Amino acid sequence: MVYISYIITMSQPTVPTLDFEKELIELEARIDQIRKLAKENGVDVSEQLAELEARATDLRRDFFANLTPPQVLQLARNPKRPSTLDYIQVLCDDWTELHGDRLFGDDLALVGGLARLGDHPVVILGHQKGRDTKDNIARNFGMPQPEGYRKALRLMEHANHFGFPIIALIDTPGANAGLEAEERGQGEAIARNLQRMFAFDVPIICAVIGEGGSGGALAIGVGDRVLMLEYAVYSVVAPDSCSVILWRDKKHIEQAASALKITARDLKQLGIIDEIVPEPAGGAHCEPQTAAASLKNALIRNLEELLKLSGTERREQRYKKFRAMAAFNG
Amino acid sequence: MTLLEWFKDRRKNASMSKEQRHREIADGLWTKCAECGALHYTKDFQRYLLVCPACSFHEKVSAPERIAQLVDPDSWIPTDDHLLANDPLSFVDVKSYKDRLSQARAKTGMNDAILTGLGTLEGQPLALGVMDFRFLGGSMGSVVGERITRLVERATAERRPVILVCASGGARMQEGMLSLMQMARTSAALQYHREAHQLFISVLSNPTTGGVTASFAMLGDLIFAEPKATIAFAGRRVIEQTLRQKLPEGFQTSEFLLKHGFVDRIVEREQLRPTLSRVLRLHRPVGVPSPLSPATRL
Numbered sequence: 120m121v122y123i124s125y126i127i128t129m130s131q132p133t134v135p136t137l138d139f140e141k142e143l144i145e146l147e148a149r150i151d152q153i154r155k156l157a158k159e160n161g162v163d164v165s166e167q168l169a170e171l172e173a174r175a176t177d178l179r180r181d182f183f184a185n186l187t188p189p190q191v192l193q194l195a196r197n198p199k200r201p202s203t204l205d206y207i208q209v210l211c212d213d214w215t216e217l218h219g220d221r222l223f224g225d226d227l228a229l230v231g232g233l234a235r236l237g238d239h240p241v242v243i244l245g246h247q248k249g250r251d252t253k254d255n256i257a258r259n260f261g262m263p264q265p266e267g268y269r270k271a272l273r274l275m276e277h278a279n280h281f282g283f284p285i286i287a288l289i290d291t292p293g294a295n296a297g298l299e300a301e302e303r304g305q306g307e308a309i310a311r312n313l314q315r316m317f318a319f320d321v322p323i324i325c326a327v328i329g330e331g332g333s334g335g336a337l338a339i340g341v342g343d344r345v346l347m348l349e350y351a352v353y354s355v356v357a358p359d360s361c362s363v364i365l366w367r368d369k370k371h372i373e374q375a376a377s378a379l380k381i382t383a384r385d386l387k388q389l390g391i392i393d394e395i396v397p398e399p400a401g402g403a404h405c406e407p408q409t410a411a412a413s414l415k416n417a418l419i420r421n422l423e424e425l426l427k428l429s430g431t432e433r434r435e436q437r438y439k440k441f442r443a444m445a446a447f448n449g
Numbered sequence: 450m451t452l453l454e455w456f457k458d459r460r461k462n463a464s465m466s467k468e469q470r471h472r473e474i475a476d477g478l479w480t481k482c483a484e485c486g487a488l489h490y491t492k493d494f495q496r497y498l499l500v501c502p503a504c505s506f507h508e509k510v511s512a513p514e515r516i517a518q519l520v521d522p523d524s525w526i527p528t529d530d531h532l533l534a535n536d537p538l539s540f541v542d543v544k545s546y547k548d549r550l551s552q553a554r555a556k557t558g559m560n561d562a563i564l565t566g567l568g569t570l571e572g573q574p575l576a577l578g579v580m581d582f583r584f585l586g587g588s589m590g591s592v593v594g595e596r597i598t599r600l601v602e603r604a605t606a607e608r609r610p611v612i613l614v615c616a617s618g619g620a621r622m623q624e625g626m627l628s629l630m631q632m633a634r635t636s637a638a639l640q641y642h643r644e645a646h647q648l649f650i651s652v653l654s655n656p657t658t659g660g661v662t663a664s665f666a667m668l669g670d671l672i673f674a675e676p677k678a679t680i681a682f683a684g685r686r687v688i689e690q691t692l693r694q695k696l697p698e699g700f701q702t703s704e705f706l707l708k709h710g711f712v713d714r715i716v717e718r719e720q721l722r723p724t725l726s727r728v729l730r731l732h733r734p735v736g737v738p739s740p741l742s743p744a745t746r747l
Contacts, residue, residue: 294663296683297692301701304711306662306682313636314668318644333620333629334663334682341633355620355629355660360687365542365622380538380625389537391626438637442598444630445591446537 143182146175183400189373191382192358194350195330199404203230203245203288206328209411211236211243219270226267228259231274237419242278244271245288262295265308268338272312279319284422287339289327294335309338316341317438320430324421326414327351343437344421347383349398354381390444482506498718507675507718509655512564512581515614519722520568527566529599532592534561538625546623553584561592565600571726576604579614586618589661594631601638610648610729615666619659632664639668648732653680674703674712
């Protein structure tokens with residue numbers, strides 16, 4: 120019942136409303152106005168209009184090609200951005216959600232199950248943010264408890280046991296920080312996932328679709344391939360917290376966002392991610408179907424490449440890939 | 450001596466001894482317990498392994514001191530001490546990362562927040578890594594991750610048990626995502642160590658938090674913790690701020706983790722070396738001499 124609302128959102132593109140887009144929206148509104156006026160007065164301005172519209176399109180493309188890290192952060196956190204369940208509806212057939220960690224409970228902030236991606240049966244899982252306030256409370260804003268990570272591990276063990284590839288979609292502000300999380304071993308749950316993900320010989324593809332928040336993101340982020348949507352972010356610490364810790368105030372979020380190198384482009388350069396998945400101009404929420412098609416294409420292409428390797432080769436390459444992620448002299 | 454004179458004298462002496470005491474603390478002759486305030490001769494305090502004899506508070510131990518406490522004299526061979534952090538993001542907050550690094554190096558005499566090496570403990574070979582909280586809060590960047598990964602890989606190949614003594618504020622933010630990836634790399638190396646049926650013991654000291662707790666610290670086949678150490682995933686202040694809820698006394702201590710089933714034992718510092726030695730000995734296969742003993746090494 121929950122995901123019916125997600126399908127509806129997927130088919131209804133939303134108008135972007137971020138601060139930095141206002142200029143563009145105003146220009147587009149003016150074009151509309153001119154068109155209306157021309158029509159009412161019977162004046163032919165189609166040539167001028169076409170020119171203006173072309174300019175607006177260019178402007179939009181340029182604008183989104185040169186977003187600053189704080190702007191990308193805003194886009195990545197946009198509550199209208201498609202979530203894991205939104206993508207699963209479009210990416211997969213035969214989606215069968217599975218629940219629970221067999222130890223404590225079922226965490227709605229991390230969902231997963233069986234599905235078919237193209238011709239391939241897979242285990243697909245991911246962090247799940249809420250669509251509205253009520254949903255967000257149920258899903259804890261996409262911040263899993265230890266049982267969420269243990270559910271993910273159980274599903275991944277299932278995948279490895281039956282030979283299903285693992286697809287993990289990352290979208291969380293971070294692992295839940297709280298009394299119960301500490302009591303039930305949040306640190307242990309994340310650590311165990313990191314270790315076990317190097318033991319599996321089935322293909323693992325991870326995709327950061329929105330917010331990649333620190334250890335809570337990495338806990339399902341050890342992949343043979345790590346993809347990242349164009350306007351997603353992935354960070355060791357939320358820029359907000361980084362500002363408080365290093366600058367000792369909340370005013371330096373923008374500096375922190377830039378300094379931490381959290382965008383897909385920066386992380387590709389640092390060798391942290393393997394591929395940037397293009398999004399429609401304006402962001403995935405403007406044309407969710409296009410974004411999902413783009414992601415599906417990248418997932419299937421990478422999966423088919425990985426399926427050509429043996430399990431041992433995949434494990435070795437995964438180890439080597441992460442082995443290289445360090446910067447030092449000597 | 451009149452009573453008045455006696456009082457004057459006493460006051461003079463008191464003020465003198467206060468100054469003197471001040472000087473002696475500054476000289477490092479005396480050490481004050483951070484918990485109960487009791488003063489101890491530094492030399493005594495070191496003999497007590499930096500544990501307050503009055504209240505048994507376990508003071509933080511530097512990496513060189515910890516190594517001296519654990520391994521057999523003259524057995525220590527440092528590994529990878531030449532690795533240096535290189536500021537991959539050119540990170541600047543109120544201070545540049547480069548400046549923070551050079552200050553930490555000057556303060557500690559260490560190249561980064563960990564020392565790694567090979568040695569023996571009561572004659573038993575091991576690979577040991579010890580974190581040092583004085584170096585940028587024991588934070589884990591590329592160098593810490595690389596040194597642990599290399600240490601574990603070497604230990605797996607040489608069939609040595611690994612002991613890591615943790616003391617860390619978590620990931621080193623100034624290295625961005627590269628620091629987060631050290632959680633994955635160290636865990637990866639430990640997975641292969643585990644598959645080779647080699648032992649890994651994690652020792653948690655005050656404080657062990659963040660990305661270190663969420664990786665190798667919690668992956669020990671055996672996990673020992675020093676008494677009353679802070680061991681946490683998220684910091685207490687972070688939780689109090691987000692939950693607006695007062696946290697219970699003793700939350701996120703070694704004792705709290707023991708109660709909730711996340712550490713094997715709480716081991717007082719005095720007992721750490723004998724406990725590790727006993728456990729290492731128990732894990733040595735019966736009748737099989739250590740692979741590193743001269744007889745089999747060739």
